[in-house]
Amino acid sequence: MKRVYVTFLGCKVNQYEAEYMIEKLEQNGFVISPHPSKADLCVLNTCMVTSEASRKSRQMLRRLRKLNPEALIIATGCYAHLQQQDLLKIGADLVLGNDEKKDLIDHIKRYLRKEEMKSVNVSESVRGVEEKVQSFLSDRTRAYIKVEDGCNEFCSYCIVPFARGYRIRSKVIGTILNEARTLLDNGYKEIVLTGINLGKYGFDQKTSLAILLKSMLEELSGDFRIRLSSLNVQDIDDELIEIFSQSDRICPHLHIPMQSGSNNILSRMNRKYTIEDAYKIFDRLREINSDFSITTDIIVGFPGETIGDFKQTIDMISKVEFSRVHIFRYSSRPGTPASRFDLQIPSDEKERRSKELSKIVEEVSKIYREKSIGKLRKVLVEQTRSGISSGYDEYYVKHEFTGGCIGNFEMVVPKRVNGVGMVSALVNLEGSMAKEA
Structure with a gap:
């Protein structure tokens, strides 16, 4: 042993x-x-x-x-x-x-x-997605299913296609359904679909992410919800958007890594969309649900990023009102095209831009969360300490409130912003509210 x-x-x-x-x-x-x-x-x-x-x-x-x-x-x-x-x-x-x-x-x-x-x-990453997981030591309520591997985007800064392979490999829908059933039987209430390039799921099998989601909604039963991880703008099509309007089992939240608010920088990054493309997607999602939660990644200090480009990123963040933004200072990855670009940004300037953006992001996130005050939210309780429960709602906003049981969905009403989340009150079956945390 x-x-x-x-x-x-x-x-x-x-x-x-x-x-x-x-x-x-x-x-x-x-x-x-x-x-x-x-x-x-x-x-x-x-x-x-x-x-x-x-x-x-x-x-x-x-x-x-x-x-x-x-x-x-x-x-x-x-x-x-x-x-x-x-x-x-x-x-x-x-x-x-x-x-x-x-x-x-x-x-x-x-x-x-x-x-x-x-x-x-070490060999070239070409094998299919074979793994299946029954439970997670690190999480008692939320389970991940890896449905795809590989990335064929070749963004100029990214080393992932070299590490994960550029061939898209997708897990068979039947295998995913069996894995999801096992996880639901083991008590998990939220299934998170993930992949290296999730939006390309099914590219190699003449299927799609939308078809996978429809199959899960039709074939799986019980009290659960599905959350998608990261999707690129160009992979969010009409069929996928429509699914969000058809079922409340699909969380109204997407992580869409914009990386920049400047078309000039997006082009240098070899991203396959424009800011205008993204705005159209954001508008459609919020036509379905005005509170639709959009989180994103931003790279500051990409080679050639001018102050004007950076200002466009700030403007985009303020306009979209992302619920959360992850900020990364550009770092050169060996062998990528961007590592050989001219106009590299000095480290101290990348640090300055990162700090400036952090303050703006904090305020934008607060504005988004304040709009939920007084509305009903469904929280999956992940932990309780000294009578205080905490967990994330369908919009991927964290709540703290008194009462509640680990592993249960609890209905709460947000009362005030607290750090990166909300202080809320539990709504009991009779419709009255407990005291806030």
């Missing part, structure tokens, strides 16, 4: 794959350890989407080696896929690519038989 510690950095796909590896390890007789110092093996699912993610991946690997010098340390994920020797030098024993992580058990067994020592196993 071997004790194993598994951790991850980065996106929801990495989280899903970490949970998949945990389940496979448990099925093969390994015991999951809550701390790396108590483990015989440590598995790190790395990220490389930004320079900060790369730094954290290296930092975590060094930490694991320091905490447990005798452990077998396995690095996998995007950083491991592209920078194998770096990870071997700083403490990894095995380095597995994104496809190879699916065969984690076989690699561990070969290592323990001394058939693999200080080994690198």
